[in-house]
Amino acid sequence: MENIYRKSQEPKYDCLLFDLDDTLYPLSTGIATECRKNIGDYMVEHLGIDPSKIDDLCNLLYKNYGTTMAGLRAIGYDFDYDEYHAFVHGRLPYENLKPDPVLKSLLMNLPYRKIIFTNADKVHAVKALSRLGLEDCFEGIICFETLNPVHKNTVSDDEDDADFIGLPKNSASSAAKGSNLMIFDIIDHFSRPNPISLIPKTPIVCKPSEHAIERALEIAGLNPQKTLFFEDSVRNIQAGKRVGLHTVLVGTSQRIKGADYALESIHNLREAIPELWEASEVKTEVNISGKVAVETSVTA
Numbered sequence: 001m002e003n004i005y006r007k008s009q010e011p012k013y014d015c016l017l018f019d020l021d022d023t024l025y026p027l028s029t030g031i032a033t034e035c036r037k038n039i040g041d042y043m044v045e046h047l048g049i050d051p052s053k054i055d056d057l058c059n060l061l062y063k064n065y066g067t068t069m070a071g072l073r074a075i076g077y078d079f080d081y082d083e084y085h086a087f088v089h090g091r092l093p094y095e096n097l098k099p100d101p102v103l104k105s106l107l108m109n110l111p112y113r114k115i116i117f118t119n120a121d122k123v124h125a126v127k128a129l130s131r132l133g134l135e136d137c138f139e140g141i142i143c144f145e146t147l148n149p150v151h152k153n154t155v156s157d158d159e160d161d162a163d164f165i166g167l168p169k170n171s172a173s174s175a176a177k178g179s180n181l182m183i184f185d186i187i188d189h190f191s192r193p194n195p196i197s198l199i200p201k202t203p204i205v206c207k208p209s210e211h212a213i214e215r216a217l218e219i220a221g222l223n224p225q226k227t228l229f230f231e232d233s234v235r236n237i238q239a240g241k242r243v244g245l246h247t248v249l250v251g252t253s254q255r256i257k258g259a260d261y262a263l264e265s266i267h268n269l270r271e272a273i274p275e276l277w278e279a280s281e282v283k284t285e286v287n288i289s290g291k292v293a294v295e296t297s298v299t300a
Helices: 030-046 051-065 068-074 082-092 099-107 122-132 186-191 210-220 232-244 266-272
Strands: 013-020 113-117 141-144 227-231 248-252 261-262
Touching: 013 210, 030 068, 030 082, 051 068, 051 186, 051 248, 051 261, 068 082, 082 122, 099 266, 122 141, 141 210, 232 248, 232 261, 261 266
Parallel strands: 013 113, 013 227, 113 141, 227 248, 248 261
Antiparallel strands: none
C-alpha cells in the first residue's frame, strides 16, 4: 500500500503589520485634514508661533522629521506629549469613521499575527479601531507611547522598552508652557542657498526612521523577512524595505520603488495578494484508502 505522507509548505509570512490612519480607512474621511488643522491651532495657541509661518513650518517639519510633533521637539519647543495628542486628536471628527464589516471579515480570516504600527498615540489608535469595528482583529498596537515611553529632552537610546501594545511606563512631562529657551529657525535655514549647519535631531522616535521600525520589530518579536508591512506613506514603505520588510503601499494602484504590492484600497487585499489566503488553505494528500494525510500548512 502507498505510504501516507505530509505535504507541507513553510508560510512566507508570520505577521501582517498595519499602519492605521489613511491605511485602514480612506483619506476621504477627512481625518487627516482636520488633524493638520488641529496641529496648526496647537502651534499658534500653545506654542505662540506666528500663524503666517504655520504652513511652511509644518511642511518642513513633516518632510524632515516624519511628524510635525517630532520636528517641533527637534527645533527646541518643549511641551507635554499627552496635552499635544489630546488637543490634536481630541477634536477629530471620529463620527466620519464607520464600522467596516467587509474589512473585519478579511482580517479575521487571515491566520497570521496582525499588529498595528502607528505614529499616533494609544488613545487615538484605540478610538479609531473601535469606530471601525476592528478592535478585535489585532493582537496589539505599537504606537507613540510604545516607542517614546518617557518625555526626553535629549536624544538617547538608553531607555528601557515600553510595554508592547502601547502601554506607557511614564508619559508625563515636567516641561512648562513657555520654557523654550532657543528655537532653531528651520525656515530661515532652508531659505539659504547653501545652509552651513545641520538641522538638529529629534528625541522623538517615529516612522519613517529606520530605528523606529527596527525597535517596533524588536518589541513585537518580528522577523522582518517574514513580515508584510501595510502603509499609505511612500517614505515609510521605503524605510520598511530598507529594514528588510515585505511592503504594501495602500491608497494607489501604482507600485513605486520599495513597494512589493500596491492597493487602491485595503479592501482590495484578497484580489491583490491572493497568496495570503492560498498559503492558509488546507492541503491534503489522500492514500489509496482515501485517508486524509495532511493538515493545514499555516497556524494562526
